[in-house]
Amino acid sequence: MKTVIKGGLVINEGKKEHLDILIEDGRITKIAANISEANAEEINADGKYVLPGCIDDQVHFREPGLTHKANIGTESRAAVAGGITTFMEMPNTVPNALTQQLLQDKYDIAANTSIANYSFFMGASNDNIEHVLQTDPHNVCGVKVFMGSSTGNMLVDETATLEKIFSEVPMLIATHCEDEATIRRNTEIYREKYGEDMPIKYHPEIRSEEACYLSSSKAVELAKKFDTRLHILHISTGKETELFRNDIPLKEKRITAEACVHHLWFTDEFYDEKGTFIKWNPAVKTAVDRDQIWKALLDNRIDIVATDHAPHTLEEKANTYFNAPSGGPLVQHALLAMLEKSKEGIIPLERVVEKMAHAPADCFQVKERGYLREGYFADIVIVDPKQDQTVTRESLLYKCGWSPFEGTKFSHVIDRTIVNGKTVYHNNAIVEVGNGQRITFDR
Known part of the structure; x- marks a missing residue:
């Protein structure tokens, strides 16, 4: 045909x-x-x-183990309804994708249920480096390291462990960067002050600029030390944008960065209206942060726009601040949101396509897609x-x-x-x- x-x-x-x-x-x-x-x-x-179809380099489709929230079949259909033709999915499912067999299990599910094209990140933990090093760079998008809280054994914040991963893994490492010690300290302060009734508006003060920058700068330092191919996900602060360069083409960069739609759209002023529906990690922060992320996106310090699509049920989201999980669904409207910003004169149409299709393809060296x-x-x-x-x-x-x-x-x-x-x-x-x-x- x-x-x-x-x-x-x-x-x-x-x-x-x-x-x-x-x-x-x-x-x-x-x-x-x-x-x-x-x-x-x-x-x-x-x-x-x-x-060209959008390539979303960061989604959580919740399968296996969390399918009361979402599954690869439902969310891939929402993705194509939003113009996303390819997704890269994260390893913090249940069980975590920390072995080659568990990673393959996800590929097998997608082969039978995903209407979109797909790839899955291999997960890194404190003790699975031998499994990580078996990952085939020709058919796996990358290795994911949570340098901030995650499920199971996936928090990796010990310097020795990180150095081993950054020095030995030859393929792209994608990181979630928030300093766990800073977050725990801030959490104790706010829990003592407000108890379980803490207002959602303080979320960006718990998961603060300091927490983000400490972790992101550490990742950049490690990548420079070991010449690691590093990709930092969901930049949420203006300060972090100072870590990245725009004086060389994307294809020559060893350190790249991503912005997510929610950090380009929402600010802390939306917490009163949206509540836990815009509770993400890292947190949505100030209008100044949003403006600086836009500036870095447009001057090519930030390379990619993605979603961090991470659905939870309405019942889960209706909990009090400390009990409501972070994350929300975005794949069905991410492209539309960016086109809206283009209509407002913030970003040219050609740059929307660059950041959502061309750049992900170049960043991950995707074969014969993205253009x-x-x-x-x-x-x-x-x-x-x-x-x-x-x-x-x-x-x-x-x-x-x-x-x-x-x-x-x-x-x-x-x-x-x-x-x-x-x-x-x-x-x-x-x-x-x-x-x-x-x-x-x-x-």
Whole structure:
């Protein structure tokens, strides 16, 4: 089957051009003006944007072990409904993905249930370096190190252990950076003052700028010492942005960074309205922090925009501050949120595509995805900029059934999402045409 996408405004590699795209056998075979192809299905994209599918380098889809919150099947469908065609999922499931067999178990689940393309991080702990070193860099996105609290045995904050990981692991290491000792000290202070009735607005004072910077700067120091390929996730403070450089191209960087949609959208002023629905680790902080993260994103000190999609049930989120878990669902509206910021004049459309598709592909050296190029896999999103939508609970595909964006009006809609040449989302509905693929890496 051949498919031609006709008449759309293609936004790709820093350009906006009216071009047609020919798809055959799951790949893009031609990009040109006015393609005419006999016996091809035609998709009319007139008046719409045509983008490469987004690559989300940080999600928590909760399977195995936490499937009352979410699973790979439900969340991958929410992802494609939001224009995310590829995801990279984290190891803090139950059990933690700390052995090659447990990692493979997740790949097996995805092969049977994920509608999007996928990869899974290998987890590092205090005592599994031999398993970590068996990880194949050609078909696993990276190794995840929690330098801040996590589940099970995944907190790694001893210098000797970190030095062993940073010195011996040859592939990309992605880190969650918050200093655990600082957080515990702050927690004791606020618990003594407020007890279980502590207001959510103090969350960014417990998980503070100091906690973030101490850990992020330590990770950078270790990476420089051992020439580690380091990727720091979800930067939440302006101070941390000073750790990164923008004087060399992304492909030459050994240390890279990610910003998440919630840290680019929300500030501490939203806690009164949203409460624990915007309780994340690291915390949403001040408007000044948000502005500095935007500045670093736009000047290329921060390389990637991702989601840290991490759903919990409404019942779990309704708990008091100390008992409500951190995290929230975001994959269905992340691209729409960034397109909204583009419409507001904060970021050009071309840069949205760069930060959500091109840069993740370059950062992780993803093979033949992240760009609209002849020969690449046809992972494509068509966006209608002339329709708007308001997020309602009924419109959500998340298993958890809620969103921090409920009530938000976006100025665009995802018209169609194509994964490996097949339409998987169209007319506000999932199209069940089979499963996505395990992505590979040019390393």
